[in-house]
Amino acid sequence: MERLMRAVQELSMARTLPDVQRIVRTSARELTGCDGATFILRDNGKCFYADEDAIEPLWKGMRFPMEACVSGWAMLNKDAAVIPDIYQDDRVPHEAYRPTFVKSMVMVPIRTLDPIGAIGNYWSYEREPSEKEIGLLQALADSTSIAMENVQVYTELEDRVRDRTADLEKAKAEIHQLSISDELTGLLNRRGFFLLAQPALELAKRNAHSCLVAFLDVNGLKRVNDIHGHEIGDELIRDVADVLRATLRKSDIIGRMGGDEFCVLVCEPEGDLPVLRKRIFEAFQEFNETHDRVYCLSASVGLIHVWPADSCTLEQLLARADELMYEEKREAPGRR
Known part of the structure; x- marks a missing residue:
């Protein structure tokens, strides 16, 4: 619980999406002691594996159809996918997992009402996470959704300030130009x-x-x-x-x-x-x-x-x- 609270505080101060990803991928592993964690974003009908922290490379930077991956299932069903043995679950695309260390996993949606992504935990052995671990991971996902909304608002505010500053600078330059220009000829006054x-x-x-x-x-x-x-x-x-x-x-x-x-x-x-x-x-x-x-x-x-x-x-x-x-x-x- 202490680690979750620290993650929540860190997320509240995040100002960019990369900051959110870094906090989530690290916290997700530490909360459950898993061997790997992924941060997935919903991207035009696909699951984009935006970031990961794992003992071996997984799928960072790759995109998969939502219907063909567990993260997509979690988002479409607005529920956690708990899979103690990936080769005994039809929701798992087995061929995509065979080259990896993954034997068991849990995937929770980021925002259950209208999921915008998912957080995955993976183990190199068969394991069924406890209800407490699933609850901690889902709490992290809920805090992540708020952080991502804050990032969007913060980015929009920054853009507005930047645009406003640019407009003011342009107006200032125009006023200066008018103050040194002859209106009739366009030459210097x-x-x-x-x-x-x-x-x-x-x-x-x-x-x-x-x-x-x-x-x-x-x-x-x-x-x-x-x-x-x-x-x-x-x-x-x-x-x-x-x-x-x-x-x-x-x-x-x-x-x-x-x-x-x-x-x-x-x-x-x-x-x-x-x-x-x-x-x-x-x-x-x-x-x-x-x-x-x-x-x-x-x-x-x-x-x-x-x-x-x-x-x-x-x-x-x-x-x-x-x-x-x-x-x-x-x-x-x-x-x-």
């Missing part, structure tokens, strides 16, 4: 640009790499808004963003700073300032030639080369690029 560009700039300097900073001001947005409306103006801004995204490298950091202003940080550039300027202008020109819009894409651009020894902050670099952009705009009044 001002906050997002600084969040990514500042550490990228610092890393480039530490690695003795140069960078390029570009400040773009889209030409003609006010005129488009006044003549064609803000929806067309928004379309113009989206087109500029798409061209920049397609023209620059994935590693380049692009942001819309607001209104008609865009910024770019190019780390480890493939060319100098004229090369970047030419690439951007040619991309706008190709867009204008291949798309039928009521406007043409163009921008005034301020570009600076940032050397590793430059101690300016990103804010200061953008201010310098902004000044250069306005110088270009003043030199070509028609671009405003």
Whole structure:
């Protein structure tokens, strides 16, 4: 009885099916002093021998039709099968037992009302277990059914917590993404640009790499808004963003700073300032030639080369690029 109580306590703390199996297979042998014990689960009309503890291997990992094994009989009849001599009982598939040490056995269902499995005890000699031993084994099986239900509930709760946590993490990531993204273009907004560009700039300097900073001001947005409306103006801004995204490298950091202003940080550039300027202008020109819009894409651009020894902050670099952009705009009044 003391061993049963310990098993019941251990089962009450089990949180996984393997834990339940380990407790049951060990306890079942110790309760009756048998030579082997099996833990069987009901699995889609078959008996699955999920675990065992025996002096010799039995049927662990194997499945048998419920009508063809003693564990199935115990589940189907919702009663214990007590067999003092396996070769004198028609319920036993004798050929399956001949290679084993088993001479006598008892099988009890896990949950008698609606069995979900069975626990078997086996002896290497002919023996009829006492009513007390059968009662202890059935009590273990009843406690096992409760433990298995607890495991299922615990697993479902864990799954819910895991799903809820995943949902919260996803929502958090989406909120963060929204906080650093420009709603109109999908590019980084001002906050997002600084969040990514500042550490990228610092890393480039530490690695003795140069960078390029570009400040773009889209030409003609006010005129488009006044003549064609803000929806067309928004379309113009989206087109500029798409061209920049397609023209620059994935590693380049692009942001819309607001209104008609865009910024770019190019780390480890493939060319100098004229090369970047030419690439951007040619991309706008190709867009204008291949798309039928009521406007043409163009921008005034301020570009600076940032050397590793430059101690300016990103804010200061953008201010310098902004000044250069306005110088270009003043030199070509028609671009405003």
